[in-house]
Amino acid sequence: MALKICLVLSRPTLEDDLNLYLTYQNYVDLVEVRADKLHESERARLGEWPLLKKIPSILTLRVVEDGGDFRGSIDDRIRFFEERLDEGWDWWDLEENLELPKNLVSEYRKKQGKVLRSFHDFSGIPNDALERAQRMASQADAVKVAVMVQNSAQLLELFFLAQDLRKIPHVVLGMGEYGVPSRILGAALGSLWTYASGEQTNNLGQLNPKTLRQVYHIEGWEADQPVFGVVGNPISHSKSPLIHNHGFEQVGFTGIYVPFLADHLEDILVLDEVLNLRGLSITLPHKEKAVELSYFADEASRSAKAANTLLNTPKGWIAHNTDVVGFIKPLLRFWKVEQLHDKRITVIGSGGAARGVIWALLNVGAKVLILGRTPSKVESLAREFGLEWAILQPDSIEKITQFNHAIIQTSSAGMGEQIGVDPFEFYPWNGNELAYDIIYKPRQTQFLKRAQQAGCPTLSGWEMFVEQAREQFELFTGEELPLDGRALEQLDWV
Numbered sequence: 001m002a003l004k005i006c007l008v009l010s011r012p013t014l015e016d017d018l019n020l021y022l023t024y025q026n027y028v029d030l031v032e033v034r035a036d037k038l039h040e041s042e043r044a045r046l047g048e049w050p051l052l053k054k055i056p057s058i059l060t061l062r063v064v065e066d067g068g069d070f071r072g073s074i075d076d077r078i079r080f081f082e083e084r085l086d087e088g089w090d091w092w093d094l095e096e097n098l099e100l101p102k103n104l105v106s107e108y109r110k111k112q113g114k115v116l117r118s119f120h121d122f123s124g125i126p127n128d129a130l131e132r133a134q135r136m137a138s139q140a141d142a143v144k145v146a147v148m149v150q151n152s153a154q155l156l157e158l159f160f161l162a163q164d165l166r167k168i169p170h171v172v173l174g175m176g177e178y179g180v181p182s183r184i185l186g187a188a189l190g191s192l193w194t195y196a197s198g199e200q201t202n203n204l205g206q207l208n209p210k211t212l213r214q215v216y217h218i219e220g221w222e223a224d225q226p227v228f229g230v231v232g233n234p235i236s237h238s239k240s241p242l243i244h245n246h247g248f249e250q251v252g253f254t255g256i257y258v259p260f261l262a263d264h265l266e267d268i269l270v271l272d273e274v275l276n277l278r279g280l281s282i283t284l285p286h287k288e289k290a291v292e293l294s295y296f297a298d299e300a301s302r303s304a305k306a307a308n309t310l311l312n313t314p315k316g317w318i319a320h321n322t323d324v325v326g327f328i329k330p331l332l333r334f335w336k337v338e339q340l341h342d343k344r345i346t347v348i349g350s351g352g353a354a355r356g357v358i359w360a361l362l363n364v365g366a367k368v369l370i371l372g373r374t375p376s377k378v379e380s381l382a383r384e385f386g387l388e389w390a391i392l393q394p395d396s397i398e399k400i401t402q403f404n405h406a407i408i409q410t411s412s413a414g415m416g417e418q419i420g421v422d423p424f425e426f427y428p429w430n431g432n433e434l435a436y437d438i439i440y441k442p443r444q445t446q447f448l449k450r451a452q453q454a455g456c457p458t459l460s461g462w463e464m465f466v467e468q469a470r471e472q473f474e475l476f477t478g479e480e481l482p483l484d485g486r487a488l489e490q491l492d493w494v
Helices: 014-027 074-083 102-110 129-137 152-164 177-184 209-214 240-251 265-273 287-292 299-304 323-335 352-363 375-385 394-403 446-453 461-477 485-490
Strands: 004-009 030-034 057-060 091-095 114-121 142-148 170-175 193-196 227-232 256-261 277-282 309-313 316-320 344-348 367-372 388-391 406-409 434-437
Touching (some): 014 209, 074 102, 102 114, 114 129, 129 152, 152 170, 152 265, 170 177, 170 193, 177 256, 227 240, 227 265, 240 461, 265 277, 265 287, 287 299, 287 316, 299 316, 299 323, 323 352, 323 434, 323 461, 367 375, 375 388, 388 394, 434 446, 461 485
Parallel strands (some): 004 030, 004 193, 057 091, 091 114, 114 142, 142 170, 227 256, 344 367, 344 406, 367 388, 406 434
Antiparallel strands (some): 277 309, 309 316
16 A cells, blocks of 8 residues: 655644644645644644645644643643544544543544544653554544654664554554654555655654655555665665665556665664665765674675675675775776776875775776775775775875875765864875875865865766765666756756
């Protein structure tokens, strides 16, 4: 059963709520009117809500302890619903601890109304979540369980909880960024609908309804169909869902591609017990772990000891490293060559991304210097590849000038919480070096800006990202990605 989209209307006036609905009316199946967010004078006008009997409407009066704004007593809440009895609402969302008079609920159901019993936990998944949901089900037409997912292990726990509730009509969702996959893959959790926001995303993890339809195409995805995704920490910056979902649509491939924020890669791999999980893009900081957890790794992954792609097979996960091809193609294209035997290049970083870059450079004959902040890590990596190394500090400038045909930045400096950071700020660019930053968001990092100001040619991580995505897409689907770099660049969240 395809997942429906419920637009949350939480503006202070009914007119504002209606305008928000009209903005997204082509993308939603039902609405939730948050009466607790309305001005008190507006609550008295709820019977005038113009969408009653035109689109299924849920009426909610959320109290403070459940994340709402209503501060009245239980008697006030009962009185509120008594006054709504004849207005024609399709659903009443009643919190777990709210006991309405039985005759009131009976009368409401006689008028074809349905009761959604809900509980919210903003600290995590309570140990008694299943029992509480089962108790609520005895006095409801459906139950809603909304919990703050604090880590990737809890995301897995949420999917298993939903399985235990499969005989009960329900909506199970994870709040927060870790819970975003539950908003998109609600069909796999057996949810009746998912909640959407008028914003692109919010701190509850609600997505924009247009994004759910036009990026993820959730209306056409069924619970047993293929799931792909990108796993990392951070992950909100990733454009991979845009590219792969758009590509799936273009070639007619039935699948969905979602972002997974993960503390531990293992947590996401175990999701194949509850999802038809076919393949994953792996980004920082899990690339080295991806090789360790695979039963087979291709040559690039083994040599770099890092993988950015995992394919699920009957025997286990197979690791690929499309970063290697993605990184080297723009570099060879820039110099219009097929080998780099005459190039001496500095690589900044000593993590999994650096390892892949170094292996790719050595594979085409370049001479490489490794720079990093932690001497033990840099020295270990250099010894492994038989390369020269230096500390990322001004004392190393003389050494760097011997390897400055290109300076390649592979660390996370410049993205996420480190936007604006230039790990190479001490270096006096002379205008002849090629500056290449494998970060693609932001497109122009501080590292690239300073190099460009000195007259240096630059390559951004976007070129690498596009090339590695092409390789990944073919591994996932067996098809060529039907978009060029310019078309991919124009894709954006809606």
